[in-house]
Amino acid sequence: MYLPQRLSALPPLLCLSLAAQTAPNGGKAPAPAPAAAPAPGALKPFADVVKEAKEHKGLFTLWTKDDKVWIEVKPEQLDMPFFFAVSSTRGTGERGIYGGMMDDSHLVSFRRVGNSLQLLAKNTTFTAPEGSPAARAVAEGFSDSLLSSAPVLSQPHPERKSFLVEANALLLKDIPMGATRLEATYRQPYGFDPSNSFFEKVRSSEDQAAFRVQAHYALSRIMLPPIQMPGAPPMPFVPPPGTLEDIRSLFLGWHFSFAKLPEQPMAPRLADDRLGYFATTRWDFGDDTRVDPKVHYIHRWRLEKKDPAAALSEPKQPIVFWLDRNIPEKYRPAITQGVLAWNQAFEEQGFKNAVQVKVQPADADWDTHDARHASLRWLTGTDIGFAIGPSQVDPRTGEILDADIGIGEVWARGSRTEARETLPPKAQDAFLSRHDHSLCTYAAEAHQEMGFALDLLETRGEITPGSPEEDAYVAAVLKDVITHEVGHTLGLRHNFRASTIYSMEQISNPEFTKTHGLTGSVMDYNALNLALKGQRQGEYVMSTLGPYDHWVIEYGYKPLAASEEKGALAKIAARSSEPQLAYGTDEEALGFMGLEGMDPEVNRRDLGSDPLAFYQKRLSLSKELWERLQARTFQDGEEYQPLRRGLLRALGQVGLSANLSAKYIGGVVHLRDHAGTGRAPITPVPATRQRQALKLLETGIFSVDAFRFKPEFLSRLTTDRFGGPLNADPSPAQWVLRTQTQVLAQLFQPAVAQRILDAPDKLTNPKEAFRLSELYDALQGAIWTELKSGREVSVMRRNLQREHLRQLSAQVLRANPLTPADARALAREALRALQPSLKAAPAKTGFSKETKAHFADCLAIVDESLKASLQRLTL
The missing domain is CATH 1.20.58 (Methane Monooxygenase Hydroxylase; Chain G, domain 1)
Incomplete structure (x- = not known):
């Protein structure tokens, strides 16, 4: 969810489709052999190499002939930094390998070594003032990375002194490590096959050169499932790809962009841990008086007023998001509204129309994958249930250069499709040491929330399936998800404490929430606002920005003179103790190995200033749903699948509420305050609240009567006969056990026990502390x-x-x-x-x-x- 670059007027791009003219190799994947460099003095004249080739002028002049592409490199382009971005244009449509997603980026340069041209990923993390002794030490201490190399093919051009390198040799390589990703996903030894890989399109413009690649990957042998011996424990086996005609062969699509970096680097802005921005960390070895050499720069777009003296001015370069032509027209209005919602916050900082939306024409000859096009794109696959908002930055300053938001097409099917817990592809790539900072699954969780809510409202008779009211509900949730993901592309991190700032009474009042929001921020994983039957129903979905969103945009984007910036930012960040600006992010919310973190106020998918009251309400709503499902009658010919889907959604809400309630036991409220607020950064949860949470768990999931289902209901929990290898005769007892097991694991964490034991030492009256023995006794008594x-x-x-x-x-x-x-x-x-x-x-x-x-x-x-x-x- 990170890196963008502005797009205003688009220079015309030259486009050429290239067909591969290669013979199949029988599905084998030969190891790529390095091209032999010509001997010194044997280089051909420039004109001879590109004889009869077509010239495409631009940042790099490209020459094309048949399936060959040459890059003309000028002497002044050697050792010059460029922005190199990679996107995925084709995937396998499952298990995290999807086409249409932003991938990785580097600051690169070209280096000539004899008659070889090297493409280097520059190491920008470790720095020192240029020309200083420290800079020499840094250069000796840290290494750049070689992404690719190819032989120089021509003598210098007689006038331009430029030379030619074959793009096929330089870029038809597995730079994005697709073979490793495929092997990590499918546990099959896929290899990159350069002989059957080719350029699908190349384009050149004044400020970038783009290469669209069809990369072939193949298996020389297939790993077979392990032989299962009778009576032996099941042997682990990862299924091969399920979306291919022949698992021995597949194409992944990559889009490579070389783009100009800003001529004048943007002035970086220092990060502050009291509010949430993604940040680029650099080690500055030029000042040995500092205790910590690390410097953190927030990720942000470069916004500058056209009229610096005006209170409200359009920016010189707005942040333009292009809606890819693959987005269904039905959903474009909601997506557009979700993007433009951020203009409220930018107007307060003096920018008019800072964020804009345009639609890619159906006949456009340019690609939204280009490094100069921030975009929103529809993602398809067999198991997609998420949206993601990644961006890419100038690593020297934190300036966002590009952003590509991906939206899973599951939204097109509303409540009738189950959004699986599928994570974006980087989730499985952590061992590759790629430059990812975090992971957002808000859309997957929002879709689950929406499914639960629609099931409940439909069984109540308050919404009719397929009605305009249901469409409007889905559009409202989609708008909220887009606003969240756009926030990531503006540089913002999650804020999981924001949901606690308003009371239940306030969020039940639609007039209040239309002005102030349901919570403090769209950057939370906000739960849907569902009332108990007979109670006042407020807005279901967050419909506007919250107070935190306005504050955090002020910190990142308020125009400040360099001489005033340090003091002004400190003053803005000092407001962090104001209740409406409450902030806590992934570190506080996330625990370890699937368990929850220590702060019960920092959660995903809660709502209101009394989270325990919210969890109790969700338990009641879940029970209401399965009781309504048990009482449902069916017309002749209707299918029973909604019963199973609805029960699973209800049990999912039970699990969510129980796990988050368990965080109160041994919980610690962790604030990011600096000195001067009068609040302690670490405060154990009061014993009364811990006992209240424990009582909720005793009655909600550990009591004899917590789960009661009618026999005729359980006998109807059938599934889709075409849906794959699902158990046609499920065990609800096992579904319930999974939730109970998870909660027990949370309560018996060593860290929870240690916090309970340590709490008396942090209280003025140790006798008021919650005791570990209370937990063990209560669980034993209930179970x-x-x-x-x-x-x-x-x-x-x-x-x-x-x-x-x-x-x-x-x-x-x-x-x-x-x-x-x-x-x-x-x-x-x-x-x-x-x-x-x-x-x-x-x-x-x-x-x-x-x-x-x-x-x-x-x-x-x-x-x-x-x-x-x-x-x-x-x-």
């Missing part, structure tokens, strides 16, 4: 109630009890090294307390044979766990 009541134990309850026992035993037998000793001791005490009740259970009447066997099995686990732990302690 094992049948041992006291003598009530029959259902399969859902047996599953939960086994999982609770498994996690307790793991703390005793295989404790995480970070688990505090007190937590292990309490786990052992909990097991010891279960022993007598499990021993006495068989004597009680009313238990089925399955339940008695379950208790006997649990007792054996407890006995072995305690025995093993005692043996370990005596060693």
Whole structure:
């Protein structure tokens, strides 16, 4: 979600379609052989190399003939920095490999070494003043990277002194590492095949040269599934591509752009951790008096007033977003509104029409992938459920040079399609050390929210499927998602604390929210505002910017004189303690290994100043939905799939509410305040709130009556017969268990236990602290109630009890090294307390044979766990 560049008047681009004229190689992928460099003195005259070729003048003059492309490099272009951007134009349509997405960028230069031309990715992270001794040390300490090289083919031009290099040899290489991505995704040894790769189009203009590549990847052999032996544990196997005619061969599309960098680098603006901008970090070794050599520059567009003296002026160069011609016309109005919503904030900083939207003509001969076109593009695939707002920056200053927002076409099908948890392709590329900063799945989560809301409203009879009201609802959610993603392309990070600034009463008032917003920011993952049946219904969706959005744009884009900037920015950032400007981002919200973070006020998909009240409401709405689904009648010929989809969505809301409620237990509010606000940066959650959250979990997901479904409802949870290898006879008990398992894992985290144990030392009255023993006792009491009541134990309850026992035993037998000793001791005490009740259970009447066997099995686990732990302690 990062890097853009402005586009105003578009220079005419010369376009040429090139057809590949190569023979197939039987699906094999030969390793690319380096081209042999001509011997010194053997270079051909310039005119002989490009004889009968067509000339295309521009930033780099290109020469084309048949399937060959030559680049003319001028002497002054050697060692000159250029912006080199890569986009994906074709994918496999599944598992994160999609066409139409921004990929990577570098600041590059060309270096001639003898008769070879090297394309270098310049290392701009480590710097020192030019010409200083420190600059020499930096040059010796850090390396550039070689992206590609090719032989020089011609003698210098007799007048221009330029020379020729073959673009086929330089750029028909696996620069984007497509083979590695394919292997990481499919676990098949795909190799890049240069002999069957070709330039689909090349274009040249005054400020850029663009190359559209069809890159062939092939398998020389197919990795077969492992042989599954009878009775052996399942062997892991990643399925091969499911969208290809022949898995041995595929084409990925790449778009390479070389563009001019700004003649005068933009003045960088320093980042401040009290508000959220993406930032470029540079190590400045020129000042040895600073404790930390790192300098952080925010990502922002270069906006300058046409009339600096005017209070409100159009910018010299507006931020123009092009709607790609592949976006369905039906959704263009909502997308346009989502983009232009940001002009409210820019007008406050003196810019009129700072953000603009244009539509790419259907007959345009230029590509929105070009580095000079910020764009929005429709993405298609078999499993796309997201939108993403990446941008690319000048690494020297943080100036945004390009942005390409991708929108999953799942929005075209409203509530009737399930948005899967598919992440953008970079999610699987972390090991490649690519230059990604974070990941946004807001659209996927917003689509899930929308599906749940529409299911509920349809079962209430408040919205009719396929009606104009449903279309308007979908458009409102899409607009909100686009505003969020555009915010990323303006440089903004997530703000997951923004949802807590308004009360439930305020967000139920549509007149209030139309002016102030549902929350503090569109950069939160804002939940939809759904009222309980019979209560006042406010706006469903965030319809305007929030106060934080205006403030953060002021910090990044307010015109400031260089002499005043430092003091003015400090004054703006000092407002961070104002309640309406509350900020917390991914670091506070995200935990580890799928578990939630420590701050219960920094969440995705909550709403209102009392998050626990919101979670309780969502639990009630979820139960309302599945009860309405159980009461639904069907006309002859109707399909039952909505029942399964609706129940899964309802259980998804239960899981969300339960996991976020669990953050209160052992939770710590972490503020980004600097000195002078009067607030402590770290404050344990009050014990009363922790107990309130624990009670919600006891009744909401751990009680005997938390999940009750009618037999006739469960027998109708069928699925799409054409939808692939889904279980036609699902187990709702396993669906419920997944949520319960996740919450228990959250509560038994070593970090949670440590924070609970540390809390008394941070309180003036330690006796008021929430105790770790309260957590263990409450869970045990809620999960094992049948041992006291003598009530029959259902399969859902047996599953939960086994999982609770498994996690307790793991703390005793295989404790995480970070688990505090007190937590292990309490786990052992909990097991010891279960022993007598499990021993006495068989004597009680009313238990089925399955339940008695379950208790006997649990007792054996407890006995072995305690025995093993005692043996370990005596060693």
